[in-house]
Amino acid sequence: MKIGILGAGNIGKQIGRLAVSSGHHVLLSNSRGPETLPFDIVAELGDSLTPSTAREVVTESDLVVVAIPLGNYSRIPEPPAGKIVIDAGNYYQARDGVIAELESGSATTSGLLQAHLPTARVVKAFNHIASAELTTDSRKPGSPGRRALIVAGDDPTARATVAGLVDAFGFDPLDIGELSEGWRVQAGTPAYCVPLTKEELSESLSRTERPSASA
Numbered sequence: 001m002k003i004g005i006l007g008a009g010n011i012g013k014q015i016g017r018l019a020v021s022s023g024h025h026v027l028l029s030n031s032r033g034p035e036t037l038p039f040d041i042v043a044e045l046g047d048s049l050t051p052s053t054a055r056e057v058v059t060e061s062d063l064v065v066v067a068i069p070l071g072n073y074s075r076i077p078e079p080p081a082g083k084i085v086i087d088a089g090n091y092y093q094a095r096d097g098v099i100a101e102l103e104s105g106s107a108t109t110s111g112l113l114q115a116h117l118p119t120a121r122v123v124k125a126f127n128h129i130a131s132a133e134l135t136t137d138s139r140k141p142g143s144p145g146r147r148a149l150i151v152a153g154d155d156p157t158a159r160a161t162v163a164g165l166v167d168a169f170g171f172d173p174l175d176i177g178e179l180s181e182g183w184r185v186q187a188g189t190p191a192y193c194v195p196l197t198k199e200e201l202s203e204s205l206s207r208t209e210r211p212s213a214s215a
């Protein structure tokens with residue numbers, strides 16, 4: 001696949017590395033333009049990476065990963081209808097500003113992205129792991145203690161596609177159902193950024209109570 005990544009920071013670069021090591025081509029953008037992308041990742045991924053604008057990422061990729069601060073979601077260009085858009089974001093008031101719907105728990109971060117991109121198939125994934133651990137904790141399928149990561153989204157086919165990527169990137173996918181379930185792995189929940197196996201993650205999420213601010 002051509003995997004487009006919006007955001008060339010901590011999480012975007014790590015997703016790019018895993019995508020390329022899994023045999024995909026990467027289109028990468030930041031907020032300023034392709035010529036300003038970090039040199040380290042451009043040099044590292046070489047011909048497997050096309051420096052891009054945000055609009056090129058959403059139009060020319062088979063699948064898009066959003067790895068930018070939540071406060072900038074309203075600037076994401078609309079992709080063609082039906083495109084799978086992975087949301088790796090989290091809400092931090094100090095960074096993103098106060099977002100009333102998240103403070104009250106009436107919305108989730110991925111729900112806000114879905115509302116901004118109504119024809120996209122948004123899937124929440126890769127938000128509850130520290131970026132460095134995406135490479136250090138990646139293991140082959142069947143490895144003892146393999147770490148698990150959730151997928152959540154309203155379209156089952158899109159969830160299955162993203163679950164396949166999670167597996168290819170080195171983690172056991174745990175399908176937790178609809179996008180509205182994403183609060184279970186928001187910042188501050190027991191499973192957030194804690195290495196857990198699929199059984200442990202499933203058990204933890206089943207006991208998680210909804211806090212006031214939502215993922």
Ligand SMILES: NC(=O)c1ccc[n+]([C@@H]2O[C@H](COP(=O)([O-])OP(=O)(O)OC[C@H]3O[C@@H](n4cnc5c(N)ncnc54)[C@H](OP(=O)(O)O)[C@@H]3O)[C@@H](O)[C@H]2O)c1
Nearest residue numbers: 007008009010011030031032067068072089090127130131
């Ligand atoms: N860091 C982690 O360990 C981690 C783990 C899981 C999830 N997350 C979540 O992932 C998101 C990104 O975190 P991060 O730590 O990777 O951030 P970061 O290192 O600060 O990088 C943010 C990147 O987003 C780009 N960007 C901002 N607005 C954009 C736009 N409108 N279009 C395209 N690119 C844009 C920035 O480009 P410019 O430099 O040009 O502004 C920058 O490359 C956050 O929601 C965070 O909570 C982070």
